[in-house]
Amino acid sequence: MDYSFSLTTFSPSGKLGQIEYALNAVSSGATSLGIKAVNGVVIATEKKLPTPLIDETTIQRAALLTQNIGVVYSGMGPDSRVLVDKGRKFATKYHQQHGETVPVSQLVRELASIMQEFTQSGGVRPFGVSLLVAGADEQGFHLFQVDPSGAYFGWKASAIGKNMVSAKTFLEKRFREDMDIEDAISNALRTLKEGFEGELNGHTIEVAVVKADRRFRILSPSEVDDYLKELQ
């Protein structure tokens, strides 16, 4: 059961092949993106189902980590669930010990630390996901990306997954420092629309927001449809 040696080893050029391949798994996964506004954060992801036979109400790609922090992923769903669970456990333990909810940056650091562990520990492989963590704490609103290597970045706006390149270009053009959260939601939807194949509606994408109330909320399909209608 226990390998004493790591399966992730350096190439002569200084790269870690397994991490590169993990990033490939992320790049072939469904697109996710996030935008940080002055008064909130929004994250969104494609929920393209391979066949109409799937009961999409049982699929949830956005997940709550605490009352005010949530996450969306690109890559392997099962891997993301392990991280979500570890994140939730860490956040709850923090709350039990400190009587305060965990700051977003601390939770992100913990997730990143776990992901890094799996690039160095014996007998395991890196996680095949990149995470977009959105949340609010006393320091304000945050949007973080965490990669399979364990590297993490704070973003004003970012995209991961299949269409990340064109999505990021689109976001760069539209992003403004003084953006309101409602504008950010519209822009997020517009960005997803750009590279979307098929019909864009409340059942084929998932959107989650943190607003001034500091609660992470996954929007219902009808709420998403309302926002999409306003785009027209």
Place this chain on the structure above:
Amino acid sequence: DPYCFALKMSILQYNGGSVIAMTGKNCVGIACDRRFGVQQLTLAGDFDKVFKINDKLFLGLPGLATDMQTLHEKLRYRVNMYRLREERDVSPKVFAKMVSSILYEHRWGPYFTEPVIGGLEGDKPFVCSMDLIGCPMVTDDFVVSGSSNESLLGICESLYIPDQSPEDLFETLSQCLLNAMDRDCISGWGATVHIITTTGVTSRNLRTRQD
């Protein structure tokens, strides 16, 4: 030999000592006696039981001296890690939760100390005491702990006035501690009083009966 005897006493009274914290108007006072002894034998008169956690937060640890020292070191470690990771000072409420958590972790083999916390949450005074297994009690006037805690409670109840200035708080706090200490044979031998305000901390040693 009439001088060799051991007293049967509670482990929390083995070393003796008293601590008290009291609120004022946008200020908090926390004070302790300075005796260190082993049952009836006094060994030192400079053994403070109140420790600074940060500029606006102090911790009083009466009880078994070895446990008080170890707990202080453990908490210092936790607070330092918190400050390094979160890049901010720990607030009194969070610190109280931390202490409570740590004490309960040792529910079945506890640290024999019943801490008292005094600090400023922003500019609002915060005091809290807890039992040796971490049950917290937050009050808005005063908290006491140690071998003379019952006397302290009685005196504080009589002398306490809400919303005192730092100078008046110092007088009241000192009198409460002094008079309770004088009734307790295992507390005394000096006292240290800290008054915490938003602008800083004033610490004074009191001249007391040296017995």
